[in-house]
Amino acid sequence: MSALTALYPWIKTLHILSVIAWMAGLLYLPRLFVYHAGAAPGSETAATFTVMERRLLHAIMNPAMIASYGFGILLAATPGAVDWRAGWIYAKLALVAALTLMHHLFARWRRDFAAGRNARPARVYRIANEVPTLLLILIVVLVVVKPF
Numbered sequence: 001m002s003a004l005t006a007l008y009p010w011i012k013t014l015h016i017l018s019v020i021a022w023m024a025g026l027l028y029l030p031r032l033f034v035y036h037a038g039a040a041p042g043s044e045t046a047a048t049f050t051v052m053e054r055r056l057l058h059a060i061m062n063p064a065m066i067a068s069y070g071f072g073i074l075l076a077a078t079p080g081a082v083d084w085r086a087g088w089i090y091a092k093l094a095l096v097a098a099l100t101l102m103h104h105l106f107a108r109w110r111r112d113f114a115a116g117r118n119a120r121p122a123r124v125y126r127i128a129n130e131v132p133t134l135l136l137i138l139i140v141v142l143v144v145v146k147p148f
């Protein structure tokens, strides 16, 4: 039995925990943008949001994303763990790519706020907030139900 096979349940545990931490950030950061968009530029409130957004992205979301990828790749590399003839794994990976794009889009928006050059209305962030939720639901259905 390979080491990956022996550790499979533990690696899956770490994968799920890091995915939860990543998702918490992907769901909360655009919420902060909604409030931040309503704060006067240069105000103390805006400065507080800037700090919260930077810490959330750098201390939680970036490490959690890297850990989700790392443990996910180990799961995928475990002999016999994934049936590569099934379609769900490719659909899942495509949706994970979309989640990663959202992460980078949010990182760019955070930089805009930090530089005091946000020009988007709160509505944009409210809509963007729904995208990771939808992707999360689809990914969980794919990995648990494996419908195809």
Ligand code: HEM
Pocket (backbone or CB within 6 Å): 012, 015, 016, 019, 023, 068, 069, 071, 072, 073, 075, 076, 077, 081, 082, 096, 099, 136, 139, 140, 143, 144
């Ligand atoms: C590059 C990134 C990722 C890779 C390579 C990857 C790969 C995998 C693999 C191979 C499994 C085991 C599947 C099985 O045979 O049951 C798994 C499980 C799982 N993944 Fe990922 N994953 C990634 C990212 C994500 C993300 C972003 C989420 C959620 C948003 C997620 C949610 C889950 C869940 C909930 C399970 C547990 C499924 C179960 O065993 O019931 N994964 N992942």
